[in-house]
Amino acid sequence: xxIIKNMFKINIRNFxxxxxxxxxxxxxxFLFWIxxxxxxxxxxxxxxxxxxxxxxxxxxxxxxxxxxxxxEEN
Numbered sequence: 001x002x003i004i005k006n007m008f009k010i011n012i013r014n015f016x017x018x019x020x021x022x023x024x025x026x027x028x029x030f031l032f033w034i035x036x037x038x039x040x041x042x043x044x045x046x047x048x049x050x051x052x053x054x055x056x057x058x059x060x061x062x063x064x065x066x067x068x069x070x071x072e073e074n
Contacts, residue, residue, distance in 0.1 A: 009069040018066040026059025 033052040037043040 010064070010067045011069045012067065014067050014069065016066060019063060022059045022062025022066060024059075025055050025062060029053070029055025029059060 029052045032055065033048060036045075036048050042048070
C-alpha cells in the first residue's frame with residue numbers, strides 16, 4: 001500500500017498554469033456535453049461522447065500530473 005501512497009503524492013502547492021489549463025479542458029468537455037444535450041435534446045450520441053471523453057480524461061490526467069510532487073534525486 002505504501003507504493004501506491006508514494007506514487008500519488010499530490011500537493012496543492014504545485015498548482016500552476018498547467019493545472020489551470022487542465023481544469024479548463026475538463027470543464028470544456030463537461031460543459032460541451034451539457035450544451036449539446038440542451039441544444040439538440042440528444043444525451044446519448046456516440047459522437048458527443050467521443051469528444052467529451054477526450055476533453056474530460058485529458059483534464060483529469062493533466063490535473064493529476066500537474067499536482068504530483070516531483071521527486072528530487074541527489
